[in-house]
Structures are given as structure tokens and as C-alpha cells.
Amino acid sequence: xxxxxxxxxxxxxxxxxxxxxxxxxxxxxxxxxxxxxxxxxxxxxxxxxxxxxxxxxxxxxxxxxxxxxxxxxxxxxxxxxxxxxxxxxxxxxxxxxxxxxxxxxxxxxxxxxxxxxxxxxxxxxxxxxxxxxxxxxxxxxxxxxxxxxxxxxxxxxxxxxxxxxxxxxxxxxxxxxxxxxxxxxxxxxxxxxxxxxxxxxxxxxxxxxxxxxxxxxxxxxxxxxxxxxxxxxxxxxxxxxxxxxxxxxxxxxxxxxxxxxxxxxxxxxxxxxxxxxxxxxxxxxxxxxxxxxxxxxxxxxxxxxxxxxxxxxxxxxxxxxxxxxxxxxxxxxxxxxxxxxxxxxxxxxxxxxxxxxxxxxxxxxxxxxxxxxxxxxxxxxxxxxxxxxxxxxxxxxxxxxxxxxxxxxxxxxxxxxxxxxxxxxxxxxxxxxxxxxxxxxxxxxxxxxxxxxxxxxxxxxxxxxxxxxxxx
Numbered sequence: 001x002x003x004x005x006x007x008x009x010x011x012x013x014x015x016x017x018x019x020x021x022x023x024x025x026x027x028x029x030x031x032x033x034x035x036x037x038x039x040x041x042x043x044x045x046x047x048x049x050x051x052x053x054x055x056x057x058x059x060x061x062x063x064x065x066x067x068x069x070x071x072x073x074x075x076x077x078x079x080x081x082x083x084x085x086x087x088x089x090x091x092x093x094x095x096x097x098x099x100x101x102x103x104x105x106x107x108x109x110x111x112x113x114x115x116x117x118x119x120x121x122x123x124x125x126x127x128x129x130x131x132x133x134x135x136x137x138x139x140x141x142x143x144x145x146x147x148x149x150x151x152x153x154x155x156x157x158x159x160x161x162x163x164x165x166x167x168x169x170x171x172x173x174x175x176x177x178x179x180x181x182x183x184x185x186x187x188x189x190x191x192x193x194x195x196x197x198x199x200x201x202x203x204x205x206x207x208x209x210x211x212x213x214x215x216x217x218x219x220x221x222x223x224x225x226x227x228x229x230x231x232x233x234x235x236x237x238x239x240x241x242x243x244x245x246x247x248x249x250x251x252x253x254x255x256x257x258x259x260x261x262x263x264x265x266x267x268x269x270x271x272x273x274x275x276x277x278x279x280x281x282x283x284x285x286x287x288x289x290x291x292x293x294x295x296x297x298x299x300x301x302x303x304x305x306x307x308x309x310x311x312x313x314x315x316x317x318x319x320x321x322x323x324x325x326x327x328x329x330x331x332x333x334x335x336x337x338x339x340x341x342x343x344x345x346x347x348x349x350x351x352x353x354x355x356x357x358x359x360x361x362x363x364x365x366x367x368x369x370x371x372x373x374x375x376x377x378x379x380x381x382x383x384x385x386x387x388x389x390x391x392x393x394x395x396x397x398x399x400x401x402x403x404x405x406x407x408x409x410x411x412x413x414x415x416x417x418x419x420x421x422x423x424x425x426x427x428x429x430x431x432x433x434x435x436x437x438x439x440x441x442x443x444x445x446x447x448x449x450x451x452x453x454x455x456x457x458x459x460x461x462x463x464x465x466x467x468x469x470x471x472x
Contacts, residue, residue: 073182073184073185073190074190074192076153076154076157077157077180077182077190077192078192080114080154080157080159080180081159081178081180081192081194082194084121084159084178085178085194085196087121088176088196088198089196089198090424091423091424091427092198092199094422094424094425094428095424095425095427095428095431096428097427097428097431097432098198098424098427099163099165099174099198099200100431101427101431102161102163102176103163105120107119107120108120108121108161109160109161109162109163110160111158111159111160111179111181112158112159112160113155113157113158114142114143114154114157114158114159115142115143115144115151115154115155115157116142116143116144116145117138117141117142117143117144118142119142119158119159120137121159122142122143122159123137123138123142124136124137124138124139124140124141124142125140125141125142125143126140126141126147127140128140128141129141131420133420134419134420134421135420135423136419136420137423154182156182156183157180157181157182158180158181158182159178159179159180160178160179161176161177161178161179162176162177162179163175163176163177165200171199171200172200173197173198173199173200174197174198174200175195175196175197175198176195176196176197176198177193177194177195177196178193178194178195178196179191179192179193179194180192180194208257208260208305208308208309208312217249217253217256218233218234218235218249218252219233219234220252220256221234221248221249221252221253221255221256222234222237222252224252224255224256224259224338224339225248225251225252225255225334225338225339226334227338234248234249234252238330241329241330241331241332241333242330242331243328243329243330243333244328244329244330247324247325247328247329248329248330248334250316250319250320251316251320251324251329251334251339251468252339253312253313253316254313254316254317254320254343254346254464255338255339255342255343257309257312257313257349258342258343258345258346258348258349259342260309261305261306261309261348261349261352262342262345262348264302264305265348265352268298268302271298272295272298272299272359275291275294275295275298276295278291279291279292279295285370286376288370289367289370289376292363292366292367292370293363293364293367293380293384295363296359296360296363296364296367296387297360299356299357299359299360299363300356300360300364300387300391302352302356303353303356303357303360303391306349306350306352306353306356307353307450307454309349310349310350310353310453310454310457311450311453311454313349313457314452314453314454314456314457314460315456317456317457317460317461317464318456318460318464320460320464320467320468321460321463321464321467322460324464324467324468324471326471326472336469339468340469343465343468343469344465344469346461346465347461347462347465349457350457350458350461353398354398354399357391357394357395357398358395360387360391361388361391361392361395364384364387364388364391365388367384368381368384368385368388382425385410385414388410389407389410389411389432392406392407392410393407393436393442393446394450396439396442397439397442397443397446397451398451398454401439402439403438403439404436404437404438404439404442407436407442408433408436408437411429411432411433411436412429412433414429415429415430415433
């Protein structure tokens with residue numbers, strides 16, 4: 001059916017009318033369709049299924065939270081122990097007395113909280129109080145209540161250590177066991193041990209180069225005492241002449257080493273003269289300091305060589321002085337001309353030792369004092385001080401000084417300068433002050449092999465040389 005509106009001859013609205021009729025019919029059709037909703041039981045079942053599906057997810061989040069808290073505490077314990085371990089390793093390098101100090105101070109071995117400055121390893125961590133620029137134990141704070149988050153996080157952590165000494169093929173070590181314990185989120189105590197191995201630095205005197213290899217040393221003795229027996233070993237020569245090989249070696253080692261020192265004196269004198277000229281020709285302070293250190297090391301090297309030889313010769317010299325028997329040199333005996341001149345100059349070894357010791361100390365002190373103005377970085381300056389300290393101790397004991405005043409002075413100045421700046425060096429200086437408070441205490445704490453060797457050499461050198469050279 002079509003309807004026409006408007007002027008005659010114009011047809012409009014037919015399509016709109018049909019759409020409207022269709023829309024009315026569509027709405028009527030929808031009203032007549034049957035409708036149905038969800039029941040309460042169906043909704044409950046749907047929510048139950050949805051809730052059950054979320055349970056594993058909730059459990060996963062809960063488990064992750066517990067593991068995160070546990071891992072955080074464990075990681076914090078590892079970090080704190082590693083911090084202490086690195087501090088101890090550095091301290092052992094900078095303070096060679098650390099193992100003894102750890103053993104003698106009960107605060108290091110006791111298990112103490114790391115907060116409120118109770119543990120010596122966490123006594124002062126912040127430069128918060130004057131004098132600023134220095135961290136001083138007992139003045140600057142540890143982990144205290146003002147560090148709210150950090151204090152709360154580590155308030156249950158406690159640290160203790162135990163130690164034992166071990167002997168290895170390469171030397172002795174001290175094994176420390178750090179033990180950190182804390183209370184976790186479940187209120188259960190957890191513990192984490194950590195092993196730290198510290199090297200022990202001791203005194204060691206090597207054999208002189210000339211006698212380090214016994215076969216090579218025997219050949220040197222054979223060349224000196226029996227120059228006409230080329231191609232034969234010293235043992236074969238001793239057997240053919242009826243000599244006691246041990247007596248021949250004792251006399252030969254003494255003569256060979258005395259000759260080595262005598263032969264090196266001209267080279268050493270030329271080297272030091274050249275270095276001294278270079279020092280006085282220097283214009284820049286830093287260049288002068290470097291050359292002074294080089295000169296000091298040259299004197300120290302020669303002093304060390306003499307000390308090694310004196311240490312090695314102490315026993316042979318004592319044997320020659322007490323029980324030398326020329327008859328044990330066999331027949332024919334070595335010509336006296338092969339060893340007489342070098343033995344007469346054997347006293348030069350001790351004289352050269354004392355003179356080079358004094359010169360090495362003098363030039364190290366000069367370079368160290370010059371560095372206050374300009375010329376030496378902190379690390380080389382510390383090394384120079386350690387050289388000064390060791391040479392001062394050696395000179396004090398080797399010359400039988402009556403007091404340790406100079407030693408006390410340099411250690412006091414060093415301790416005052418390092419306090420608050422480097423606790424390891426300051427602790428080292430305090431320990432050295434205690435063991436060097438007088439000559440008797442210093443001698444008691446010094447390596448006995450060196451002192452005994454110097455004393456034996458001094459006491460027996462004249463008697464030994466006279467006894468050998470006066471033999472018919």
C-alpha cells in the first residue's frame with residue numbers, strides 16, 4: 001500500500017512509512033517471545049567456581065611474599081658478612097697484628113648485636129659528629145635508632161666469630177668463621193656461617209745466593225780452595241786428601257761469602273754515588289723524592305744482603321771459633337793464600353751492614369718528610385713509613401741502643417695522624433707502641449733468628465778468624 005503526501009504529482013514518504021510499519025511489527029514480535037533469567041542457585045554456583053579458580057592465585061601470592069621476606073633476610077645477612085669479611089681482609093693487610101688482636105679482644109669473638117655500636121665491626125659507620133672528616137669509634141655513631149628503616153631492618157642481627165691457626169706447606173694461616181644469626185618473619189632464629197682465611201706474615205731469611213744450591217756452592221768452594229783440582233767435585237777432593245767434608249764446607253762457605261761481599265763493594269759504591277748525584281741535581285720536589293726513594297732502596301738492598309749473609313754465617317763462624325781443627329782439612333791442605341785475605345776482610349760484612357742500615361733509614365726519612373710539602377702519594381708514603389719503622393727497630397736492636405725514644409716518637413705521630421682516617425693503621429701503630437715501649441719488650445717481640453745471628457756473628461768473628469789464620 002502506498003500513500004502520497006504533499007502537492008499534486010509529488011510522491012514522498014512511502015519508504016519511511018514502510019519502515020515504520022516494519023518496526024511496529026518487530027516490537028510486537030519481541031513482546032510475544034517467551035523471556036527467562038538466572039536463578040539464585042545458578043548465581044551461587046558461578047561465584048563458587050570463580051572463587052575456587054582464584055584460590056591457587058592467592059596461594060601463589062602468599063607463598064611469593066613469604067619467600068621474598070625470607071630471601072631478603074638471607075641476602076641482607078650475606079651482604080653484612082661479606083662487608084665484615086672484606087674489612088678483615090683489608091685490615092690483615094694493613095695491620096699485620098690483626099690475628100693476635102682478634103684473639104686477645106673478647107668483643108671480637110663474642111656474639112653481639114650489630115646495632116647501637118655493640119659489635120666492634122659496626123661500632124662507627126657515619127661521620128655524624130665533630131670532628132668532621134674523621135670517623136672515631138666511641139664518638140661517631142653506629143647503626144642507632146635515628147637510622148629508622150635500617151635500624152628496624154637489622155635490629156635482630158647478631159655477629160660473632162671464632163678462629164683457629166693452620167699450618168700449610170706455604171706458611172701459616174688463621175681461619176676465621178664469621179657467624180651471623182637473626183630472627184626471621186616467623187620468629188625463628190636463622191644462622192649463616194662464612195669462612196675467612198687470613199695469611200700470617202712472618203719473618204723469613206733466605207739462604208745467600210752463593211750457597212742456595214749446595215752443589216753449586218760446593219763447586220764455588222772447590223774453585224776457591226782447590227783451584228788446581230778442576231774437573232773434580234769437592235767431595236772427591238776431600239776424599240782424596242782425607243779431609244772432613246763438613247769442615248771444608250764450613251771454611252769454604254765463610255770464605256766464598258766474604259769474597260762475594262768484598263767483590264760487590266766497588267759496584268755498590270759506584271751505584272750509590274751516581275744516585276746521590278742525581279738526587280742533588282733534581283729541581284722538582286717530586287722528582288727529588290722519587291730519586292731519594294731509589295737511593296734508599298739501594299742502601300736497603302745492600303743492607304738486606306749483608307743481613308742474609310750474617311744470618312747464614314753465624315753458625316759456621318761459631319763452629320770455626322769453637323772447634324776448628326786444621327788437621328781435618330786433610331793432606332795437602334788448601335793453601336792459606338786462597339782464603340786468608342778474604343777472611344781478614346770478613347769484618348767488613350758487619351761494618352757494611354751497619355753503615356747501609358743507617359743510610360737507608362736516613363734517606364727514607366728524608367723522602368718521607370719531603371712528602372709533607374709535595375712529591376709523594378699517600379700509598380707510597382705509607383710504604384716509606386713502614387720501611388722507616390722496620391729499619392728503626394732493626395737499628396735499635398743491632399746497635400744495642402739504650403732506649404726506644406725515636407721509635408716511640410714516629411709511632412705516636414703516625415697513630416695521631418691515622419686516627420679517624422684509617423683505623424687499621426691506627427690500630428697497627430698502637431700495637432707497635434705497646435711492643436716497643438722499651439728495649440727489652442722490643443727484643444722479646446722481634447724475630448729471634450735475626451738478633452741471635454747478629455749477636456753470634458759479633459761475638460765469634462774475631463775468634464774464628466784468628467783461630468783459622470793462626471793454624472800452622
